[in-house]
Amino acid sequence: MKEATFYVHLPHGGIRCELCPHHCVLTEGEHGKCNARSNQQEKLIAENFGVVTAFCIDPIEKKPLYHFFPGRQILSVGSFGCNLKCDWCQNASIAQQGRSAFSHISHTPPGQIVQQAANSNSIGLAYTYNEPIVWYEYMMEMAKGIKEHRLKNVLVTNLQINPKPLQELLPLLDAVNADLKSFDAAFYLNKTGGHLDMIKKNLRTVAESGVHLEITFLVLPLMNEKQSMFADMVNWIADELGDRTVLHLSRYFPANRMDDPPTSLDLMHRLFDLAKEKLPYVYLGNVRGSSTTASTFCRSCRQKLIARNGYHTEIVGLNPDGSCIHCQEPICVTH
Numbered sequence: 212m213k214e215a216t217f218y219v220h221l222p223h224g225g226i227r228c229e230l231c232p233h234h235c236v237l238t239e240g241e242h243g244k245c246n247a248r249s250n251q252q253e254k255l256i257a258e259n260f261g262v263v264t265a266f267c268i269d270p271i272e273k274k275p276l277y278h279f280f281p282g283r284q285i286l287s288v289g290s291f292g293c294n295l296k297c298d299w300c301q302n303a304s305i306a307q308q309g310r311s312a313f314s315h316i317s318h319t320p321p322g323q324i325v326q327q328a329a330n331s332n333s334i335g336l337a338y339t340y341n342e343p344i345v346w347y348e349y350m351m352e353m354a355k356g357i358k359e360h361r362l363k364n365v366l367v368t369n370l371q372i373n374p375k376p377l378q379e380l381l382p383l384l385d386a387v388n389a390d391l392k393s394f395d396a397a398f399y400l401n402k403t404g405g406h407l408d409m410i411k412k413n414l415r416t417v418a419e420s421g422v423h424l425e426i427t428f429l430v431l432p433l434m435n436e437k438q439s440m441f442a443d444m445v446n447w448i449a450d451e452l453g454d455r456t457v458l459h460l461s462r463y464f465p466a467n468r469m470d471d472p473p474t475s476l477d478l479m480h481r482l483f484d485l486a487k488e489k490l491p492y493v494y495l496g497n498v499r500g501s502s503t504t505a506s507t508f509c510r511s512c513r514q515k516l517i518a519r520n521g522y523h524t525e526i527v528g529l530n531p532d533g534s535c536i537h538c539q540e541p542i543c544v545t546h
Contacts, residue, residue, distance in 0.1 A: 289340025
């Protein structure tokens with residue numbers, strides 16, 4: 212455990228966390244909505260500092276990131292807690308738990324994780340599995356060490372974070388994959404406990420910072436797939452973030468408290484076609500046997516540039532600067 216950053220003492224007792232838009236007000240012994248930060252003797256304590264619940268070498272495509280060092284591997288690390296509460300969460304066993312569920316796990320110093328990343332055949336470290344924002348302090352210490360080793364920091368996040376902590380984090384990041392769960396503010400608030408305005412603002416901030424950005428949209432049947440709203444989202448991405456922004460459409464499968472049938476393949480392909488009208492780099496996730504919707508093609512000459520089959524990736528048409536070898540079109544791929 213470690214004293215957290217970004218909190219204030221209140222005039223009449225208690226403290227307020229300033230890390231995310233919830234602004235949780237905590238009296239002695241209380242936990243925030245994330246289950247990971249608590250008031251202990253009028254200090255905000257990050258209870259997940261050094262608590263590693265998931266640790267694995269993954270293909271970078273699993274984050275998912277398709278235009279950032281394609282075909283390479285990255286060491287991935289997770290802790291516990293999340294500042295959203297999604298019924299469909301696939302990592303609820305860690306993301307929606309508190310410290311008591313992991314009392315058997317001892318503390319791992321951040322330098323130990325950094326050293327393992329440096330010694331692995333990896334491009335760096337991905338902060339993922341649960342929501343990295345809620346283990347901000349641990350992530351920051353690891354990210355600084357990763358930079359010292361000239362490796363890459365990747366954040367997989369819901370981007371529910373206040374502007375000041377985001378601005379302090381951004382200089383350490385190389386790539387972000389952000390979950391955009393809907394383009395309806397009421398859905399965000401009622402179904403996740405989050406704030407659409409906050410993620411839109413933060414997506415702009417990341418895009419303007421120059422950090423590589425890709426977006427994941429989980430297609431939930433009868434919940435967030437209304438075609439007009441989806442079209443509004445795609446138009447907003449193209450207009451506000453740039454029409455070369457990478458968009459991943461991920462197929463829902465039953466998880467956590469949600470047992471609806473998986474998203475139909477017909478709906479996945481219809482939304483894929485709709486998104487492609489505005490965005491040239493759209494990919495389907497959790498859909499097997501569809502290399503056409505997983506591979507990267509040049510937006511200009513339509514030649515295949517990166518071939519993907521599952522997590523097998525082969526660069527077949529890129530210049531060293533990430534442009535198309537056939538027509539020299541810039542593709543915005545870092546490799």
